Structures are given as C-alpha cells and as structure tokens.
Amino acid sequence: MSTPSPIPPPNDRRSSRASSNAGPPSSNLNVPSEPSDLLVVGGPPSSPSPLALRASNSPSSKRRKSRAAKVPPDVHMLEYVSACDSNLVCLICHSPFDRPVKLPCEHYFCRECVDHAWDAQQEDLRSCPTCRTKVDPQKDLSPVPRIIETMLDELVVKCPNTKTGCDWVDQRVNVHDHVMLYCEYTLVECPSTDCRLPISQKDFHKGCLHSTVSCEHCHASLMKKDLEVGSVMSICPNRSTNCPHCFIELLRLDLKPHVKDVCPMVSIPCSGAIVGCKVTAERIEVEEHEKTCPMATMAPFFREQQARVERSEARLDPLSRKIGILEDGLTNITSMLYPANGNDSSFPVTNPLDPNSSEAFPPASLMPTPDFRLPPASFPPVPQSSDTTQAQPPFDSQVHHLLTLHESLRDEVSRVSNALTELEGRTSMTIMNENQRVKEDMLHTNAAINGMRMQLHWLMSATLQQRSASAAGSSTARAGSSTGPSASGSGTQGASSRASATFRAPIRRLSDSTRQDVKL
Amino acid sequence: MSTGAKKRIMKEYAECAADTPAGMKIIFDEQNMTKWEVLLDGPDQSIYAGGHFKLEITFPNEYPFKPPVVSFKTKIYHPNVSNDDKGSMCLGLLRPDEWKPPNKVVSVLRLIQTLLIEPDIDDSIEPSIANEYKENRKEFDKNAKDWVKRYAK
DSSP, X not given: OOOOOSSOOTTTTSTHHHHHHTSOTHHHHTGGXXXXXXXXXXXXXXXXXXXXXXXXXXXXXXXXXXXXXXXXXXXXXXXXXXOOOXXXXXXXXXXXXXXXXXXXXSOEEEHXXXXXXXXXXXXXXXXXXXXXXXXXXXXXXXXXXXXXXXHHHTOEEEOTTGGGTOOOEEEGGGHHHIIIIIOTTSEEEOSSTTOOOEXXXXXXXXXXXXXXXXXXXXXXXXXXXXXXXXXXXXTOTTSEEEXXXXXXXXXXXXXXXXXXXXXXXXXXXXXXXXXXXXXXXXXXXXXXXXXXXXXXXXXXXXXXXXXXXXXXXXXXXXXXXXXXXXXXXXXXXXXXXXXXXXXXXXXXXXXXXXGGGGSOOXXXXXXXXXXXXXXXXXXXXXXXXXXXXXXXXXXXXXXXXXXXXXXXXXHHHHHHHHHHHHHHHHHHHHHHHHHHHHHHHHHHHHXXXXXXXXXHHHHHHHHHHXXXXXXXHHHHHHHTXXXXXXXXXXXXXXXXXXXXXXXXXXXXXXXXXXXXXXXX | OOHHXXXXXXXXXXXXXXXXXXXXXXXXXXGGTTEEEEEEEOOTTSXXXXXXXXXXXXXXXXXXXXXXXXXXXXXXXXXXXXXXXXXXEOOXXXXXXXXXXXXXXXXXXXHHHHHHHSOXXXXXXXXXXXXXXXXXXXXXXXXHHHHHHHHOX
C-alpha cells in the first residue's frame, strides 16, 4: 500500500492513497469537504483561474453537494494499457484482481467476486468457486501476499474519463486520486443551484452551461456545454476548415466531396486499377498518366461488363428463388395427392400399380393389408413433368407453366381413377372366387352330414331290431323259469344264439353285445 | 445483469474472437450480449462433416455463477442434444451442479466440438438415439447423415 506514487500530489499527507488501496470508497467522499481541498481541485496548472476559485467558494453546502456527486472509479471497469499477466486475473470477472483475497485452498479472487459467488450458494455450503473446497467466509479469508498487491498496483491504466477527453495514463494505484481530485473531466454537479445536471470539473467555473443555444454556423440547437467542447465544434458542418491535402479553405460540409473528386493533391489510384494498373499518385499526376495508360482507356468498358454481370447475377437470384418456391408447391401438391388416394381405406386395397402385389390374391386377402398407401415411386410421371416444366428455362408465362401443371395433374387423376376401377374388378373377382369355394365346402359338408344320418339310421334300426328280439327271447325264458338265473342271462344273447344259451357263460352286459353289433 | 457480468462476457468474447476454435464463427450483438449465435461446421472427422449448425448460447443473469445455456437451432441427430424445438444440450460442465465460475466459454465451445466427434453415451439426453449409437452404429450414422443432409445444409 505504500507504493511510491510517481506523481506526488501537492499535499500528499492525506490518507487518500491508503484509502484508494484498501479503504472502502465511501471514506473518500467526505475527505474533499475540507476547505484545503479546493486548492487541490484546481491543482493541475491548466484550470485554476480566479473564476474557478470564486465559483467553488460558494456556500459550503453547495460545495459539498457538487463534490459528493463524484463517483469513485470502478476498478473492474478500468481499461488497461497493456495485457496483464494471466496469473493476476480473477477467474470470475476475468479482470485483474481488485482487493484480492486468498482462500484456504490457495485460490485468489476479487473480494467482490467471491462474495457474489457465495450469494448464489447456500448459507452453510460456501465453497471455493474453483475447487469446491468448503470455506467459512468469516474465518478463512486471508490477505494476499504483498508482492501480488504491488504488482496489481503497478499495472498501467487509462483514466476512466478517456472517452470525454482525458489522456491520463498511469499506475492503477493512482487512479483513484486522479479521478477524485485531479481529472478535469470527472463529472460534478452543476454549480447552479437549480440545475442538477452533471458537468465536467474543468467547466465548473463557467457557471451553468445547461441551457440550449444554437450554433452560430449551422443553427443546430444544442446545449451550451456541448458547444464549448472542441469535438462538437469540429462537427459543425458550416464551419470553415482547411483541406488536409491542398490547404484550400472551405466549409466542412464541402470537404468530403472536395477530397473525393476535386482536390489535386490527394493521392488516388489510376482508373485502370480494376484491370490491373498499379499506379497510385496525386490526382494531377494520375490525370497525366491516364492519358497514356492503356488500362485506363479500357477501364470504362470493363466496368460496364462488370456491371452487366452483376445485374445478371442479381436477376438470377430471384429466379432461383422462384424455382425453389415452385418446386415446393409441386411437392406439396403431390403429397396432397397421395394421402388422398391412400385414405380411401374403406375396403382393403392392394396397390394395383405395384408390380410386387400383382401375384394372385392370397385367400387371406380379406384381412386388411396394412400397407396400402401408394408408394411415390408408382407415379413416375410427376417428377418427370416437373422436370420438363423446369427444363424449358424461360417460361413463356406463368400461365403456361400452370397449364402444364394442370395437364399433368389431370393425367394423374385419370390414372388414379383407372387404378380404382381395376381394383374394384379384382376385388369383385376375389369375392366371387371365395363364394365358389365356400359353396363347395358347404356341399361337402352336406354330403358328410347325409352319410352320418344314414349311419345313424342304420344303427337305430339295428338296435331296435335287437331290442325287440331280446324282448321276445326273455319272454320265452320266463316261460321256462325252472332253469334258474342262468337262463335269464342267456336271454341277452339274441335270437340267433338262443339254442346255445344254456351252455354259454352266464353274465354278460347288455352294452357288450351291442358293441359287438356295432363292429359288425 | 450486473456490469461485472457484462464486462466478463465482453472479455470472453474478445478471447473467443482471438482464438476461435476451428470451424466456428461467433456472431455477437453488443446490444444484446447475453445471446451469442455460433455458426458451427460439422468437424471433418465426425459424421456431421459438411453440415452447418446454428447454435445459441444464452448467458443467464447470474452468469458466471450459473452456466450458460447451449441450444442447437439447427436440428441434429445426436444423443446429447434434445430432439425438440429447443435442441438443448445439458451435460458435463454445463450442468448447473457441475458448473464453476472459472469455466470459460471457449472450453464450452471446445466441448461441443468434441461431442460432435464423440458423443457422450453415458450422459445422453435422448436415450433412444444413444441406444442406437451403442447397438446399431451403422443405422445411427445413416440417420445422422440423413439429418445433416435434411436440416444442416
């Protein structure tokens, strides 16, 4: 902090240097209210006229107000004369450190930047923005080594008022003092009591300059303070000035055309430059040269050619855009056409134009075929027609093009209707085939059912016959019932075996006998 | 947005302009410096070669304490870029919990370029595309090239 300042201010015993380094900027604001500072304000030899002193000797309350309006320079906004060592740059704001602090992980940041970073984090989760080591903002911040501060102090910066005219360039450590005390371009509040607009410190003694006046040359109305500023004076178009080349005096207004077309001393290239002549000299000499230069004589012709080429190119552009639009329109129309065809899905459609599906309809064709949309490839004429229409480069007219388009669309529609009729025919064929097959099936089934009926009939009659026979048998057995149970068993054997009934095994079920019969 | 943040964005732009990664062009509007447009050519060694992509980098008000938002304005078939109107890209150092204030935009731009060459499958935003990349690389390449042809010419 005790870096020696290259420009020792007149009364340097004050604490201003220290405050510029470490103290909060606010501490500076009350310093200048001491009367002795008035001399410092006028310190630089250019400004302190008696008038200035008188103006600043107005009542002290006013003075404080005007001084308090000064804004201390923001270190982050300073413009550095030379690139700074990348190690001295804060990783958050990417500017050289301002009041740097050191974290326990040995990472350095501007005090303000690290505070901002922590604002975005949760209260108890503060960490180093670079390595995420946990940090306690109360305890863990430590000052950076002195050498770093010194290096930062010695960085060379421009005055923040550079834009308004100050050309001060010095070490950063001095910038605060410069802006707050010496810089003539620092804005202060207007000395007039009822005006609150800012004004440069150097114009402070001139009284309020915030009234509108009109320029005596060009009659543009502007603020008096702007009129005072040299740069604005040099803008006024009606002020006379000198040509920088031939030193003729003329109005600023006319300077540009003069330099461009008239001034004999301005250096211009030979008019054959577009063809390749490399001569560049003052206008008088060039005029002499052009009389002999073959390229200069050819130049107008070339220029005309060039202009023509440019014109053609310019015309080409809208044409190609037009073609693009037409192409888009065409694709839109075709795409509108295909879905309209494909949406007709009330009955299953196989694409009649697609050679792949032209094999005989499979029997399962009554199930809806999932992919019945016409692939675009099946309409080759459409792209073709679009090609042909575009191939005749100069359309006779829009109408002609539209007519061809219309024609091709009509073709398209007739193709589609043909396809539909063909499709319908095929579908009805399939349905007929299917019907035939079903009929045959039904005939078969009928025959089978008839066979069954015959068989059943035969069986029924056989059983009935048997039953009647056994009934007759049992009645005879019951007649001779003295023979016992064996005789009743033999009754089941049917009429044919009635003679051997007495020798047969006694018990047999009725179902057995019927089964035997069935086998017969 | 604070002046500090603006200043930092200006500095980052100066840095990017001085050292723009190959095949990139940054369009910077001083009136609205929180929105950068980046024109990016598909890297030669990637399947996106020949494509021209438009990216938008948006800096949040809290920048550099919050990450910038990167989005592809040109549709791209890539596992790490969302397949919607936003085309947002969210991974690695761009993730809010991984972002650190010291990170620079240049490194973000470099990351984007690397990702076009080699997608980060484990950190994908489009799982279906990532899957295709892993299991059917040929199909992925074909689709990606197709999209380049369709959207990025």
